[in-house]
Amino acid sequence: MYGEIGNKLVQHAKRTQSLAHLPPYQTEMVRAVAREARDLDKDVATILEPFAGSFNPSAEPATACALLVNHLCMRRNKRCLLAYHRVRTDKLEEMCWSGIDVLERQQQQSNKAGEGVASMGPDSNSSSLSPEEEEYVRQYSDLLAAYKGQWTDIDLTGSLEPPKDLFIDVRVLKDAGEIQTEYGAITLTKNSQFYVRQGDVERLIAQGYLQRLS
Amino acid sequence: MDIDDLLAEVAIDSTPRETRDLQELTRCWVAERVAPEILQWPGETMDRVLERVRRQIELVEDQTGNMDPKTNFKLIVIQTELERFKFLVRSFLRARLKKIDTHPLHILNQHNASLASPRPLLSPSEHQYLTSHQALLSSHYSASFLSQFPASLQRLDDTTGGISMVDKPDEDRAVFVRCLRDVGEVWVEGTDRRFEMKRGDVWVVRWSAVRGWVGSGDCELI
Numbered sequence: 001m002y003g004e005i006g007n008k009l010v011q012h013a014k015r016t017q018s019l020a021h022l023p024p025y026q027t028e029m030v031r032a033v034a035r036e037a038r039d040l041d042k043d044v045a046t047i048l049e050p051f052a053g054s055f056n057p058s059a060e061p062a063t064a065c066a067l068l069v070n071h072l073c074m075r076r077n078k079r080c081l082l083a084y085h086r087v088r089t090d091k092l093e094e095m096c097w098s099g100i101d102v103l104e105r106q107q108q109q110s111n112k113a114g115e116g117v118a119s120m121g122p123d124s125n126s127s128s129l130s131p132e133e134e135e136y137v138r139q140y141s142d143l144l145a146a147y148k149g150q151w152t153d154i155d156l157t158g159s160l161e162p163p164k165d166l167f168i169d170v171r172v173l174k175d176a177g178e179i180q181t182e183y184g185a186i187t188l189t190k191n192s193q194f195y196v197r198q199g200d201v202e203r204l205i206a207q208g209y210l211q212r213l214s
Numbered sequence: 215m216d217i218d219d220l221l222a223e224v225a226i227d228s229t230p231r232e233t234r235d236l237q238e239l240t241r242c243w244v245a246e247r248v249a250p251e252i253l254q255w256p257g258e259t260m261d262r263v264l265e266r267v268r269r270q271i272e273l274v275e276d277q278t279g280n281m282d283p284k285t286n287f288k289l290i291v292i293q294t295e296l297e298r299f300k301f302l303v304r305s306f307l308r309a310r311l312k313k314i315d316t317h318p319l320h321i322l323n324q325h326n327a328s329l330a331s332p333r334p335l336l337s338p339s340e341h342q343y344l345t346s347h348q349a350l351l352s353s354h355y356s357a358s359f360l361s362q363f364p365a366s367l368q369r370l371d372d373t374t375g376g377i378s379m380v381d382k383p384d385e386d387r388a389v390f391v392r393c394l395r396d397v398g399e400v401w402v403e404g405t406d407r408r409f410e411m412k413r414g415d416v417w418v419v420r421w422s423a424v425r426g427w428v429g430s431g432d433c434e435l436i
Binding site: 030033034035037038041074075078081082085089090093130132133135136139140143147150151153154155156158159160162163165166197198199 | 267290293305308364
């Protein structure tokens with residue numbers, strides 16, 4: 001039926017919104033929906049052909065109705081595709097903002113999948129992003145970095161929680177090496193605890209090296 | 215003008231610029247976070263605030279290493295204040311960016327319309343972000359699927375069929391406002407509600423009904 005695959009895509013997008021990770025890109029479905037739109041366009045052209053540009057909707061209500069349905073379905077397919085892609089790009093942007101290196105993570109995942117289950121066929125080690133999306137992420141990170149560069153004093157990607165204390169207690173979850181603070185260098189070894197300035201360690205908390213103790 | 219207004223003016227002049235800027239920034243921040251639409255870019259206030267943040271950071275960098283306990287304590291106070299300022303600016307900018315990302319084309323149109331006025335809607339860097347982000351998105355869409363569509367359907371700002379593709383924020387959303395000056399009678403469009411807004415009143419109204427007064431500073435969003 002017209003628009004059925006589009007509907008599936010939207011349901012997919014809806015599900016994606018509540019997931020923590022990004023499910024694989026539905027290349028097949030996207031192609032099918034685009035194909036459907038193209039076929040509909042061809043249908044419209046064939047229906048209109050015998051009229052040679054002088055089609056009068058009120059004289060042929062049945063044909064007019066068919067045309068309308070075709071047009072609406074094409075628009076709907078476009079909307080579905082836009083919605084699907086928008087949800088995914090939003091998700092990717094969110095990851096860029098929170099400092100996750102999406103591409104690197106993708107690579108790790110695909111490597112793991114490739115090592116673990118080699119028998120699952122060629123699909124198992126493909127990335128869950130489409131090539132276009134990977135390109136988009138790359139360009140968006142550049143854009144974000146450029147925009148952030150104008151606000152170096154503010155640190156745009158910093159915490160959106162209002163600051164209460166200048167210093168906080170943190171516990172080290174993973175070895176992070178030595179960091180420089182204005183009170184000297186601190187070596188962050190696993191399982192140790194520090195009382196440090198929040199601004200100095202914010203990035204490390206976001207990257208999962210440190211845990212904030214309340 | 216009555217005695218209250220006179221008193222208010224005296225009070226404003228006696229508070230230092232810094233305090234007023236902080237108030238202004240806080241007000242902008244609150245307003246930006248609750249208003250459904252993006253508000254005007256407070257260019258002058260932001261310039262002053264950023265300049266001061268920069269100076270304070272320099273001061274802190276200068277003074278660190280000074281082991282005198284007295285300056286050390288002073289530095290902690292300054293740094294705490296700095297962090298708060300940075301949070302305000304950051305949160306303010308992020309709130310604006312979020313709106314820009316949600317309704318890019320609508321805001322772009324609004325911004326272009328406001329270019330003639332002395333105070334444009336977006337700051338230059340926001341405008342740049344918006345256009346490049348939009349360019350990225352549309353090239354992504356067309357690479358992913360739009361290029362396979364019939365040519366008549368490839369536009370992203372199509373208005374055929376009476377439905378515009380450009381999404382708009384909900385201007386009729388309810389907001390809380392506090393009146394800073396007597397506004398007089400307010401009339402909510404599309405309904406027969408009329409009411410009088412007096413100084414100090416707090417109302418829950420549609421954004422579209424009070425937008426003008428918030429812009430002119432007669433009301434503030436809370």
